Amino acid sequence: MNEDKLLDVVRIGGDPVNSIEITSGKVHELKYRSNEYNIRKLMIFLSNVNDFKGLIKVDIFEDEYGSLVGEQILQHVEEGWNELEFSSARGVFEENLTIKIYLKEGDRVLLGTDKYDNVCMRLFCDKVDREMALELDKAVKDLRKIYNSSGWRGLVRVYRGRDIFLNFFRGIKKIGPLCVVVIKNLNVSNFNRAKDFIKENGFKSFVFKALRKLKGDRLDYKFWIDQHVISEAELESQKSYVFEYEPLISILIPTYKTPKHLLIETIDSVLKQSYRNWELCIADGASELEYINQMLDSYAEKDDRIKVKYLDENKGIAGNTQECYYMATGDYIGLFDHDDLLEPNALFEIVKAVNEDKTIDFIYTDEDKINEKSDYRFDPHFKQDYAVDTFRSYNYICHFSVFRKDLMDKISGFRDGFNGSQDYDIILRATEQAKNIHHIPKILYSWRVHSGSTAGNPRNKMYCYDSAKKAIDEELVRKGIKGKTRDGKYIGTYEVDYEIIGNPKVSILIPTKDHIEDLNRTIVSVIEKTDYKNYEIIVIENNSEQKDTFEYYKEIQEKYENIKVVTWEKGFNYSAINNYGAQFATGDFILLLNNDVEVINKEWLTKMIGLAQREDVGCVGAKLYYPDNTIQHGGIIVGLGGAAAHAHRCFKRKEYGYFLRLGITHNLSAVTGACLLVKKSVFDEVGGLDETFEVAYNDVDFCLRVLKTGRVNAWTPYAELYHYESKSRGKEDTEEKAARFKGEFDRFRERYSDFLEKGDPYYNVNLTLDKEDFTLRY
Template identity: 35%
Template sequence: MIRKLKKAWLILRRNGRQGLYRRVLWHYRLYRWNKVYQRWIQEHDTLSEDDCRQIKLRIGRLSSKPLISVLMPVYNVEETWLRKAIESVVAQIYPHWEFCIADDASTKPHIRKVLEEYAAKDERIKVVFREQNGHISAASNSALELATGEFTALLDHDDELSKHALYLVAEEVNSHPETEMIYSDEDMIDSRDKRSEPKFKPDWSPDLFYSLNLITHLSVYRTSTLRKVGGLRIGAEGSQDYDLALRITDEISPSKIRHIPYILYHWRAISGSVALSSDEKPYAHARARQAIEAHFGRKGIAAKSIQGYGELHRAVYDLPNDPPLVSIITTDGHLPSLLNSLFSTTDYKPYEIIIITRGPENDLTSDKRVQVIDCNGETHYSSLNIASRKASGSVLCFIDGSTIVRSGDWLRELVSQAIQQEIGAVGAKIFYPGGKIKHAGLITGIRNNIGRAHYKFHKQDMGNFMRLHVTQNFAAVSAECLTIRKEVFDSVCGFDAENFPSAYGDVDLCLRLLEKGYRNVWTPWAELIQSNEPAEGNETELARLREKWTKYFVNDPYFNPNFSNESDDFTLSFPPRTGKFSL
């Protein structure tokens, strides 16, 4: 209780009463979420005897049955948790595994007794007892020396695997033989074995990965690649798993990273565990940011990693010495407010403004940075295309006419993201004057339409998986603030104004960018206020969008299939769209 009061006092000092209120509200929502999650576990994440029989039949039909080495470093863990961790591997339905355990010179006598007991029972369990304590990276590498499997999974000494975990890993490898790295969804488990706080993750999202350790647990690597990078790095303790995943991604293409959208790992939330609180190992945050910056250096990316929201991370990309000219393209909706806030607040230079009007040009402004073009008779997206052709800038920023700029660095943030070679479109955090979210990324397939992630959440709410406060990838971002390099925009022929004249042109553009290999990014570090509601698309345009992009309506890669596609607020799906364990 004293600890919780101290934490509340710190939040009050840092964020005021409103910040404390938001944190309390978040905990209340988490409480309700966990109650719903208990029902979800019972109905959709509990294996029956028949499920187990069906899985065994599926295993027998697998064309490849890879040996999976499970690595577990051990040091002075309580006997109860050690036994539970070991039993979770022994209980795996998939039988083709070996358990490679390295004791890191534990001083508690029960460690050797328990490990030798299990090794004597099952020849698949291999144990090495280190003579000197070397910490978690060294101990993990000692366990790796024992591994002979084609793939290697990592397990902490007080955590547990779901009993179908290795089966689903084997299924994934069979479906995608070129796989190099696999990660799954996860949750927490307390001292009473009660599960809570599931983390339902998106498919591979590099920009989210630079904000938090998306991989964490369960993580599985091709053993040859794990050895190629030298195993876990000494000196990265506290963020050794994060550092490893970053180094692995240096060596492989994104297509070889697979996400299994099932809860396969239970992270023990007990005193001393990072699962209980990130404050348990504060040094881990600094080492994580060091690992991210080292990754940027190896990739030739001019960027640094700084503290973002709370203890999360923020990638800040350098601008060139001569920043590119940005063409801000907007309509004449609420022009005085927009121009006043742009001119008085925006720190970034240089930029020009192109204003689209719907009638004869008039003296909207005498500012030399402003160009006015008449698009009378043109549709919304054809007007934006016309304006883009008039633009002098190498970066385009489409923005709604009702916008009020909130922070001086908004344009710098958008441009610094957009000029990265792998990035397509970049979206901003847009909220209504009262603080409710208007746009924080778009989700395909919500109610068989396009959903707005965290729509009408308060801008200070944390959102699912802290995602209202971290840079991340989405299938699409809204053209109510969309920044893109002109060469990239032109390479896909801009907006498809013929098929999507009034709405959905932004979604179509973003999906075409995905198909070309670009990533679309949403950043919370560019904040804008807008009062207009987005235009409603007609059924004809929506039908065209569904027909053209059916696969994204069926499965948005950045929206976990355990979430309901009847809502954009990340509520659980009953039943999940994954089906039950691929049966």
């Protein structure tokens, strides 16, 4: 069915006969009274666009609260009518709207107007049942009111909105558990977080995130945790288990004005441990609250494993924790916040790991979050194994962290000057010195969320982020790496701008056969949108048949001194073609690049070189989008789909991804060969691409062989390109091709059977292998 038949067309203004100029820094606004339920598309008339190389942004705001209800960027500008498609712009029925048109990039374009100087515009709106439209429209507007209010009055509106959520989810079979999840999320902490989120990202993004979490993530986790929580029978068995090696574990808790009920639960979670050889070292930073002294003294009197020290002053989190450390006599040191919870089998799992490998220096576990009432757990973080670039992007290790005592002694414990990120600093220093870092992929720690916590609202402790950047910068200095840390795309994330050493040359290899429109788009985008200039382009001709193709080759070589065409005369073999092209490369780096991509941001190559030049880095990949601005490549997960597949495929461009991964530089086992940068020396060291993988898995195999050299592979969201690969095309369209693909699939699985059995270290065994969306595995 033609989608346009489901849409009503509303014309604003008449036919375009005049124009107004839109320039950089100038926003054109027009007012519109909407009588439609939902805006799907918008068309504007543009002229004088032949020399325009920028981006045009259109934002739609409702006037009552000024909330953003729709936004889109026009990337490819054409003379005449241009269409922008919105995922939705709901809550606009009988509303006054402000439509803003301005330039994101570029300097000048003409916007069509009619003879009365009204902007010429066409809106395409949903044709839907009026009664249903009014009900959904009301729901959106009620939500808008909730998240544009303040204090308890706003909270009351949230409770009223609960019924709307229940109606919306009426078709879901598990409505009972969903109701519990919705109600438990209606609290002051979430209300404040919602306001901040809407302020930064707009109401539409908030609704999308809230519905996804309530309908999916949080509800799914409730069922998952019920199935995976350790049973009483298992705990009893653990209590009687005798390990060959039973180290003393010192757990450090710095306290300061901790709420009574939370402190009780925290200490009790240690007392309930199935492993018994522990000591609890508590240093109170002069809380001056009578109940804290009474409680701590009472616990110490009842259990001699509990040690308490009262400080004369509050030395901050780092100083108070260091005082705990001075009390510790254990073989291992565990860091524990004063209001969080340990699972009863947490220490047992730590000691079990140490008995299986006594060389372990540093251990961390997976974690989730828990509300103030301790009756609701959510946001499980199933982490990667140790990943240096992921950790430089944010403290994903966090809880529960356990250090061998001699490792802690070697780094001298905590340091002053890193309050709020003292754990980030100490883990950075520990992982530098540790010879064996071990990750236990189990939820063994619950991070408390309340209105004053960083987990509840990252903005509560902004000083933490300055401390974190300082800690990363000092780590770079210690390692002799030139770079500077800045704030990342999201609050609490960081990006290192690595200084490029010298002026290394990049050889860009582009295999191609005909399709010169695609090839030209790729080449022109590289030339016009690349800040880094020391590169050559090697076009690898592969049995083209059209005369225009060879005329184009002649033209570009005459026009650009840094482009050359070499000819591969044998049949198609992606690996062999690139290996052949690499023989002509004169650069320090090899960049594998498809002929159907288009560069978006100018610093893409600079960011990739900054990473790839490091001695510890092998392959570097980029963030690729389908033409509809959904994710085509967010890195590769080995094991996904039976062999390997792209992470976050089909997520929307502005989505955060699993724990912000679509917005941070992080490590993965592999990245796609559609845009892959590697040192020429590393390419040669591993023998290039394996030519037995003619079409499929050659890039994944290459990355895994680089991984075996001891290097890491990295992916950066700061290198962005379109990849004009079809979302819906099948892998193979003939029996011969299908047989070849199956053969390469089977060969890959056989070669990496051990890797597949253990699981991708940059993924997590608790996450699905059936989909690219990081949902839970049951």
